[in-house]
Amino acid sequence: xxxxxxxxxxxxxxxxxxxxxxxxxxxxxxxxxxxxxxxxxxxxxxxxxxxxxxxxxxxxxxxxxxxxxxxxxxxxxxxxxxxxxxxxxxxxxxxxxxxxxxxxxxxxxxxxxxxxxxxxxxxxxxxxxxxxxxxxxxxxxxxxxxxxxxxxxxxxxxxxxxxxxxxxxxxxxxxxxxxxxxxxxxxxxxxxxxxxxxxxxxxxxxxxxxxxxxxxxxxxxxxxxxxxxxxxxxxxxxxxxxxxxxxxxxxxxxxxxxxxxxxxxxxxxxxxxxxxxxxxxxxxxxxxxxxxxxxxxxxxxxxxxxxxxxxxxxxxxxxxxxxxxxxxxxxxxxxxxxxxxxxxxxxxxxxxxxxxxxxxxxxxxxxxxxxxxxxxxxxxxxxxxxxxxxxxxxxxxxxxxxxxxxxxxxx
Numbered sequence: 001x002x003x004x005x006x007x008x009x010x011x012x013x014x015x016x017x018x019x020x021x022x023x024x025x026x027x028x029x030x031x032x033x034x035x036x037x038x039x040x041x042x043x044x045x046x047x048x049x050x051x052x053x054x055x056x057x058x059x060x061x062x063x064x065x066x067x068x069x070x071x072x073x074x075x076x077x078x079x080x081x082x083x084x085x086x087x088x089x090x091x092x093x094x095x096x097x098x099x100x101x102x103x104x105x106x107x108x109x110x111x112x113x114x115x116x117x118x119x120x121x122x123x124x125x126x127x128x129x130x131x132x133x134x135x136x137x138x139x140x141x142x143x144x145x146x147x148x149x150x151x152x153x154x155x156x157x158x159x160x161x162x163x164x165x166x167x168x169x170x171x172x173x174x175x176x177x178x179x180x181x182x183x184x185x186x187x188x189x190x191x192x193x194x195x196x197x198x199x200x201x202x203x204x205x206x207x208x209x210x211x212x213x214x215x216x217x218x219x220x221x222x223x224x225x226x227x228x229x230x231x232x233x234x235x236x237x238x239x240x241x242x243x244x245x246x247x248x249x250x251x252x253x254x255x256x257x258x259x260x261x262x263x264x265x266x267x268x269x270x271x272x273x274x275x276x277x278x279x280x281x282x283x284x285x286x287x288x289x290x291x292x293x294x295x296x297x298x299x300x301x302x303x304x305x306x307x308x309x310x311x312x313x314x315x316x317x318x319x320x321x322x323x324x325x326x327x328x329x330x331x332x333x334x335x336x337x338x339x340x341x342x343x344x345x346x347x348x349x350x351x352x353x354x355x356x357x358x359x360x361x362x363x364x365x366x367x368x369x370x371x372x373x374x375x376x377x378x379x380x381x382x383x384x385x386x387x388x389x390x391x392x393x394x395x396x397x398x399x400x401x402x403x404x405x406x407x408x409x410x411x
Contacts, residue, residue, distance in 0.1 A: 006234035009193045010214050013164070014236050014273065016074035016122065017311045018266060018303070020296075021240055021279035022064070023079050023126075023247035026050040026086045029284040034248030037084050038132060048133070051086065051097065056104035059286025061115030067288055068121050071296035072303030074311070075122040077166050077277060080109050080155060082126075082248075085133025092154050094147060097133055108286070113159050122163040124195065125155055129178065130169030145179050149186060156190035164195025164214070171201040184212035197238070208235060215275075222265070223274035225315070237274035241265065242281075243292055249281035256291065259298045260404045264323070266299070266310070267336055267405050271325040273315045306373055306407045309334045318362040318390075326360060333410040335360060335370075340406055341396040348399075355396035363390040369411045374403060 006014065027034045029050050037047045068076050081087040087098035089109035099108050109125065116123040129148060131137045136144035152165065165187060170178055184196055195214045200207040205218045206226075215236035216226070223239045244253045257265075262278065269276040280292050303310055313327030313334060320326060323338040341354030363383065370379045370392055380393040392408065 002230075003228045004231055004234045006236070007214070009164075009195055010234055010236050013075075013195050013215065014275065015311055017270060017275055018073050019075040019077060019124075019238075019275060019277045020064075020068045020071070020073045021077050021126075021247075021277045022282065023082065023279055024282045024286060025079060025082045025088065025248070026054060026084055027082070027248045028282060028286075029053055031249055031251030031284070033246035033250050033253075034079075034082055034084075034281075036248075044133060047084065048097065051102045054086075054099065054102040054104055055285065056099065056102075056106060056108060057285045058283055059104075059108055059111070061108070061111035061113070062118055063115070064112065064282075064288060065115040065119035065121045067293045067296060069119045071293075071300035072307065072310070073121070073278075073296075073300075075124055075163055076112065076116060077124040077126050077164075078109065078112055080125040080127050081151065083128050083130050083132050083169065085128075085131045087151070089155065090158075091151060092158070094150055094154070109155070110159060113162070124163040124166055126166040126168060127152055127155065128169045129167050129198075130172040141173075141176060149179070149183050152183065153186055153190070156187055156194075162191060162194055164197060165191075166195075167198040168201075170198060171203070180210045180212070184210065188212070195236075199240075206237065218274065222268045223272050225272045226274075237272070238277050239265075239269050239274055240277040240279065242279045243295075244281075246281060247279055249283060249289070256295070259295055259302070262295070262299045263302055263404045264338070266303075267325075267338075268323075270310060270313060270327065271315065271336070302403060305403070306334075309407060316362075318360050320358065320360050324358060324360070333363070333365065334373075335392065335408040335410065337394050337406045337408065338404075340394060340402075342399060342402050343396050344399045355394060357391050358394040360390045360392070362388045363410070364388050365410075367410055370408050371411075373407045373409055374401075379408060 023034050027036050030036050080089050090100045090107045091098045113123045196212050197215045199217045205221050206216050215238050218239040223237050226237050244256045246253050266276045280288050282288050309329050313329040316326040316328045318326035325336050327334050339354050367383045370381050383390045
């Protein structure tokens, strides 16, 4: 058996590596997460009145795309419609439960696409398949699927080329016939280069579904290596994760990740060749909170020091110890080293260890030199080509520096 070659759209997706997920809709006005209507059992007729207060007065598609670009992200996946059934795009007469029929009076998907194009970001669109607003979801499922497919066709035909569709909700009716052949066939007809992703949920991370699916999902969990040997097609992988404990904004959720946590998660994804889709929850008006944008930009500064390897690096057969790992890019080997200490003395730095020998196995190539990418410092090493064992003297950070994960190039 052999590993199939990826389709161009899949290869492009893998090379982007890192994207921004945006969960935003009516629920943001309540500031209690995106499932608030369902979990708090708010009657739909009451919840739907939030549309009358939906102004999107803080939403700026160009500004959001700029934050993504400055953060090292290459694509944005926006919730064009979430489970509450409210659409951020003009549904062209299918429903009035959308942004153009709210006080916002605007097609927010169109605005984001325009902003993405201006900033060199690829737009993708999350679209729910579960719908709490449409009675037909429970009363006449075939009629509901017609409505769903027509809604997706609007996205596929009214906005030019898009990066992909990211579906979520089939897990709500696991035994139903979702008519995926028809849905995906329509997408391929109108958007042949678009990624098709359908989230398998928290209970089935990494599961391969319909043959047209281009990437598996790992929701809220670090991805595992994909065994593509013998597959009919090459399938990518993506981990999606919340910034704190909610997808939609939680005004009282202070449990945010820090830049080191995000860097380590990004590295864990790229180690196995998976993308990292990190979520932000905009405010009621549609702006990304300052803390989130500042944190993302800080991570972007780290990426800038090794961006070609983060985006273009491929998983390697070389293995490190602990969290350490290797990627290969342009014929060269790159070592990702964690938990290094900061130089100083006992009066100013805390902790000890971290620096010193680090071992990697499976290094069968010749080694002429090894250096840190951030300061070009040459590293001492020993290498046994027969056994493939490489041991480097991983010097710690100079005082004033801590990059969380440090990258060395093997020449």
